[in-house]
Amino acid sequence: MALDTDTQPPRDAPASRDSRDVRLAQSLMRLGASVAVHSSLPLADLIALAQQAAERGLSLTLRGAHERSTADLERVAMAGRGHVTFDLAS
Template sequence: MMSTAPQTPLARTALTLLNAKGSVTVDAGLPVADLLILAEAAGKMGASMTLRRASVRPAVELERIARAGRGRVSFDLGG
């Protein structure tokens, strides 16, 4: 379980929204550590997260993010 705070201001804002049970869309260009923290929060809070431009990440990282999100992360592989 990730317990550290996200590194980027955008990820910190997204985490605040997820913790309030809001849905967020974030870019796959964020640091993978931030994406894992956000995915875990989405899974824990029952919120949804969409990962835009997911195809820029290796499949192994996407798998880790999916597992952390427990079914609450959608992956936009299109752009």
């Protein structure tokens, strides 16, 4: 019996909720909107959104930021250059 070791989703699989949320946030930011997203998104996406907020002079709010490590939050803060708000409430 052969085991399937492919870790990639099938090509016809629907996009994950995270990737949809990131695409939607990026689209809204391109239109000049400030957005709030959950901090459970992949770190690379949070950094990209923070950079986009800084470049466009917008605000990015991270909900549930208490769930991320301090190092992760610092990286997002540096990328956002003052345009990121961290919701630390639990």
